[in-house]
Amino acid sequence: MKPTPDPTPADSERRLTELEIKASYSEDLLDTLNQIVAQQQQAIDQLRREVNLLRQQSADSGAPVFRSLADELPPHY
Numbered sequence: 001m002k003p004t005p006d007p008t009p010a011d012s013e014r015r016l017t018e019l020e021i022k023a024s025y026s027e028d029l030l031d032t033l034n035q036i037v038a039q040q041q042q043a044i045d046q047l048r049r050e051v052n053l054l055r056q057q058s059a060d061s062g063a064p065v066f067r068s069l070a071d072e073l074p075p076h077y
Contacts, residue, residue, distance in 0.1 A: 007015075
């Protein structure tokens with residue numbers, strides 16, 4: 001079996017540059033994903049506030065609680 005030759009300084013430099021490029025792309029992707037997650041969390045928080053407000057309005061107005069149409073069968077059943 002033939003021994004593998006030692007990498008030349010140019011090979012090592014090329015590999016190091018490729019790794020730096022990959023790390024840079026990974027870091028950029030991570031930043032983008034973090035921004036998306038933060039935006040989604042803000043949207044979820046806003047939706048929760050709106051649902052709570054709607055629940056309060058419903059309770060304050062004395063409106064009947066939501067019921068399924070299956071609960072309201074016609075009289076002939």
